[in-house]
Amino acid sequence: MSYVGPDFDAPEPRRRRRGPLTVVVAALVPAALLGWLVYEAVADSGGGSADGAPTTRSAGTAPSAAPGSPASPAGGADNAEQPDASSTARAGSKPLAGKVVVVDPGHNPGNVHHTAEINRKVDIGTNSKECDTTGTSTNSGYTEAQFTLDVARRLRTLLEQQGATVKFTQDGDRSWGPCVDERARIGNEAHADAAISIHADGAAQGDRGFHVILPASVHKGAADTRRIVGPSRDLGERVAGDFVRVTGSAPSNYVGDGTGLVVRSDLGGLNLSTVPKVFIECGNMRDTKDAAQLTSGSWRQKAAQGISEGIVSFLRG
Template sequence: MNAVRFRRRALIASSVLASSVLVGGLLTVAPTEAAPKSGELAGKTVFLDPGHQGSAAGHDLAKQVPDGRGGKKDCQTTGATAVTGKAEHTINWDVSQLVKAALESKGARVVMSRNDDTGWGGCVDERAEAASRSGAALAVSIHADSTSTGADSSKTGFHMIVPTLPIPDKTVDSVQSGEGRKASNTLRDAMKKAGFAPANYLGAVDGIVTRPDIAAVNLTRVPAAFIEMGNLSDPAEAAVLSSPQGATKYAVAITEGISAYLDGHAAAANPTAPAPDPGAQPSAPAAESPSEGTDLSGLSGVEAIGPLIDKLAKAKSPQEAQRILMTDGQDVSANVLKAILAVVYAVFGGKLPI
C-alpha cells in the first residue's frame, strides 16, 4: 500500500472515531461506536466535567450544597461570558467534546458530567459524587476564567487550581494531595509544552493556584485536576477560546496531559508547598521548560498541530484542505488527527474533504 493510500485510510478511520460538526454554534462530536478495546489507554476511565451549564433547566442554581470544607455554596452557575459574546459553558463543552473523542480514540472509557450544553448537569457536589462513583483514573474539570465584565488584557494565561491542604475528608485529602497534585502538574506541563503561557495573575506560581473553595476537588475521591484554560476577559485569549481552531489546540494539549498522566509519566507532587499569596507579584509567564521529572516525550504532535490547523482554516476549498492533510498532515501523530478533523468539519460545514 503506498503512503498516500495509507494516510487516506488513517484519516478516514480517525473521522469515524471522532468526526465533529458545528451545529447551531455548538461544536459537538458525532455519535461514535463504543470506545475501542485496544489502544494505549484501553481499560482506563476518565471523567470529564465541562464546567457550568446552559440553563437552570428547572432547578434552583442558588440552592446551597456542601463545599467539602464544612460550609455551603451555590449549587451551580451558568458561568461567565467571553468578551467575544460566547458563553463559558459552551467553550467548556466544545473543548470537552474534542477531548472525549481524542481519549476514546486512544481506547479510554469517558464518562461525562453532563450530556449536552442546554440541559441539567447537576450541582457541584453531585458532579463530584458522579466522578467518585465512576471509578475514573482521573477526573478533569474544564473551565475558562473571567476577571471582568469588560475587556481586561492585563491578566492572561491558564492555571490549574489545586486544593488548600488538608482537606477535611481524609480519603479526599490523601488522593488529592498525592495523585491529584501529580495530575495537575502533568496537565500544567502539557499546556506549557503546547505553547500556552501560565497565568500572570491570582498569585499563580508556574501555572498553579491554590484555593480552598473548589468543591470539584474538595469532594472528589478520585484524582482530580481543575483547569482554567485562559481569561475570557482578555480579548486575545477570548478570541482563541471562542474559535473551533482554538478549541482544538486546547483540547489537544489537555488530551496529551491526561494521556501522559495515565501512562504514568506524572510530575512529582509538592503537596507541602505553601499556598501562593494572592497579593504577591505573580511570577513571569514562562517560557520555562516543563517541570523536571515530567516525561512529555509523547507530545510529538503538539508542535506540528498549530501551524497545520492555521493552514486548514485558511484553505479555500475542500480540495485544498485535502492537499494540506495529505502533505503537512503526515508529520502529525495519529492520536491528534481526529482533533484536526474537527477543524476541517467546522470550516467546511460538516463535510469531510477526503
C-alpha cells in the first residue's frame, strides 16, 4: 500500500459475488436495520465526559483527568463532543479480538521534575541517548505530555471497542519515564501485533502538519530492525492515510517531502523494537494554527480515530 497524501483517490469498491443466499440475506436486512435503529436510540441516550472522552471505560483504566489537571487542557465547548465508534464495533463485531496493541504516550508530565533521571544515557543500539525528555509545549503552556496521554486514552477506547487488548507504556501512573529502551521492551514483551508512539513536534512557527516516523534498517548492538522494517512501513502508511482522511490535516511541510513519512535510525523506541512500530508527530505545537487543533478536544478525538483506523486496517490486512 502506498500513501500519496490528502488528494488520493479512494479505491474502487469490490464487486460482490451473488450466491444462493442473496435472497435470504436481502430478507433479513429490514430486520437488522430495525434492530440497529433501536440500538442507536438507546445508545444515544447516554452521556460523555466534559473533555470528549467516553464515560464507559474498561476495567483497570484510569479515569479521565479533570479539567485543568496535567492530563487535560482548559475545557472548551468542543471538548464535549462524543467519540464516534465505527459501525463495525456498534454492530457487535470484534475484528481485533486476540490482537495486542501497545500504545506509547510520549514523555511524561512528571519528567520536568526528574531531570537527573531522564538525562541518564541508555543504549539504543546505534549509540547512547538520554533516557527521555520533557517534550515540548504550545506557546500557551499545553504540554506535549498532556496531549499524548489524552490522545492515547481516546485511542485505547476505540481499539478496545474493536476487541483489541491495549497496553500502555505509561498512563500517568508513574512519576517519570519510562526510558526509551524500556518503552521498546514493553512492546516486545507483550508480543504486540502493532505498537505506536504518540507525539507532537516542537518546530518553528510556520512549520505545519503531521508526519509518521518509520524505523530504518538497523543492525548494531542490541538493535536489529531488519524483520520489522517492512511491516512497520505498512503500518505507518495506513496510519498516515487514515489520519489525513479523518482529521483533514496535511502532511508535514518541513520534513518528509510532502509524504508525511520519515525514516529515522536515531530513536531508541524504534531501534530496539522487535514488533511493528511507528511514531506519529500529530502536529507542531509551536505553530499557532497547529496548536489550535492540538488543544481542541474534538480534534484530538479525530486524531485518535484516524490513528485507530490505520491500526485496524493494518491488523486486518
